[in-house]
Amino acid sequence: MTMHRVGTREQWLAARLELLLKEKELTRRSDAIAQQRQALPWVRIDKEYRFETDNGSALLIDLFKGRSQLLVYHFMFGPEYRAGCPSCSAIADGFNGTVVHLENHDVAFTAVSRAPLVKLQAFKQRMGWSFDWASSSAGDFNGDFSVWFTEDQQREGDIVYNYRREPPAAAITAETVPEGQLRESQAPVALMALMTGTDVATYTRDRPGLSAFVLEDGCVYHTYSSYSRGVDSIWAMYQWLDRAPRGRNEHGIWWRLNDEYGQR
Incomplete structure (x- = not known):
């Protein structure tokens, strides 16, 4: 049985809309930082x-x-x-x-x-x-x-x-x-x-x-x-x-050169 919080579709939508406000805030902040980056001397x-x-x-x-x-x-x-x-x-x-x-x-x-x-x-x-x-x-x-x-x-x-x-x-x-x-x-x-x-x-x-x-x-x-x-x-x-259900889910160095997966 999953240990993660489970809810109804209505509960999911309410939580998603709350998150959306923060995502939009992050997008606007990112746009502002990009403008500041481009304004460097x-x-x-x-x-x-x-x-x-x-x-x-x-x-x-x-x-x-x-x-x-x-x-x-x-x-x-x-x-x-x-x-x-x-x-x-x-x-x-x-x-x-x-x-x-x-x-x-x-x-x-x-x-x-x-x-x-x-x-x-x-x-x-x-x-x-x-x-x-x-x-x-x-x-x-x-x-x-x-x-x-x-x-x-x-x-x-x-x-x-x-x-x-x-x-x-x-x-x-x-x-x-x-x-x-x-x-x-x-x-x-x-x-x-x-x-x-x-x-x-x-x-x-x-x-x-x-x-x-x-x-x-x-x-x-x-x-x-x-x-x-x-x-x-x-x-x-x-x-x-970062958009997958378990995020980065990292324990040490897991990535390899693209032709070396499964070799170690």
Whole structure:
């Protein structure tokens, strides 16, 4: 027998209408926040960032592909990774169907990672993705946009991520989870590191995020960046789970790369 509250259709409708008022309030608040986000001051980009793409070497301005706006997803895939971050990958599973609409609304899109382009291309093929994915390689782009940090920064507490300074990561070591011992009860970060083929310290030097840029009068401006839980709203599966009867119903890291379900 269910432990959840059960009621009549009339009771359900009354409760649903009460919830609807709060949902409408949230929608209006979200609209207001979007307007505030779009009103942020623009910061001109004068540094010459260079990327490797499927079409060869490119500058940041080239990633606009003739459009006036550019959205970048900072995908956790460092040079040492054997596979992309599973969380970033779950988010990226929703990109393909969205990009065509963005591109027809004057918005270009690309993911950017530090791994060599050949690694990104192979993983992209494995996952069945078609969106643009550029390698920032050894350039400053990831560091300047606070999604990659050095070992010294990690050790000395010089990491500022999601607009907050992190304490020194003295406790972060080259901890690994032995192959074949992936268990839900293990530390989430260790599990994620294993899924990418790295240790905890290496895995956590790359971080997720998204950034927005605009091109006006031949100049590129940075307009917005969001990190950590700030990318939840573009993680499509969670928007669906929040509307399912049991919600996110999470106990540890349950998601996998889209071709690995049932393998562990």
